[in-house]
Amino acid sequence: QSVLTQxxxxxxxxxxxxxxxxxxxSSNIGxxxxxxxxxxxxxxxxxxxxxxxxNRPSGVPDRFSGSKSGTSASLAITGLQAEDEADxxxxxxxxxxxxxxGGGTKLTVL
Amino acid sequence: EVQLVESGxxxxxxxxxxxxxxxxxxxxxxxxxxxxVRQAPGKGLEWVSSISSSSSYIYYADSVKGRFTISRDxxxxxxxxxxxxxRAEDTAVYYCARDSAxxxxxxxxxxxxxxxxx
Numbered sequence: 001q002s003v004l005t006q007x008x009x010x011x012x013x014x015x016x017x018x019x020x021x022x023x024x025x026s027s028n029i030g031x032x033x034x035x036x037x038x039x040x041x042x043x044x045x046x047x048x049x050x051x052x053x054x055n056r057p058s059g060v061p062d063r064f065s066g067s068k069s070g071t072s073a074s075l076a077i078t079g080l081q082a083e084d085e086a087d088x089x090x091x092x093x094x095x096x097x098x099x100x101x102g103g104g105t106k107l108t109v110l
Numbered sequence: 111e112v113q114l115v116e117s118g119x120x121x122x123x124x125x126x127x128x129x130x131x132x133x134x135x136x137x138x139x140x141x142x143x144x145x146x147v148r149q150a151p152g153k154g155l156e157w158v159s160s161i162s163s164s165s166s167y168i169y170y171a172d173s174v175k176g177r178f179t180i181s182r183d184x185x186x187x188x189x190x191x192x193x194x195x196x197r198a199e200d201t202a203v204y205y206c207a208r209d210s211a212x213x214x215x216x217x218x219x220x221x222x223x224x225x226x227x228x
Contacts, residue, residue: 057216098170
């Protein structure tokens, strides 16, 4: 069982907006640690998608956005495209400075 | 080009040992903390261990503490993971990943596969 909780799957039609939640606790997200998001396309290594709760690395489309509030965070994807079909993971740290991941969310583009 | 390349994976019997390596290029390796992250077949990502830029700070997941040892050689731009007393549940793709200034893992290798089976 992962320290951070994500829905196992979400889906949406092309062009729609979807959100993926990431719920932690007072010992990780709620303690003030930043949340980062990764995209893993099938058969490939994870790729950093959002860092520091809401920042996009160079090259990541602005269709992807992140937010954090209290002990939770969210990833939003607008204007869904077929190429967005992937697994998405949130990540933060806990009070022992160990990295913690969510269990991952599989996004299906209908 | 910033790059991380893992090697050293393979098939090993339960109780055996394996040493993974991660070769870094295209950036000043000695300035960054590094991580090992693994992914069991069909499962999610699991952080394994991290090491600070000068090896002063080292952390392990409870699942590997006492069995795995992370180390680095900044002169060789290389990160290592010594894995002892391997178990079937250690079977996974092992990735090395760089820590950015904000502690996000901003560069990942392609992974190396470790299979623990008799």
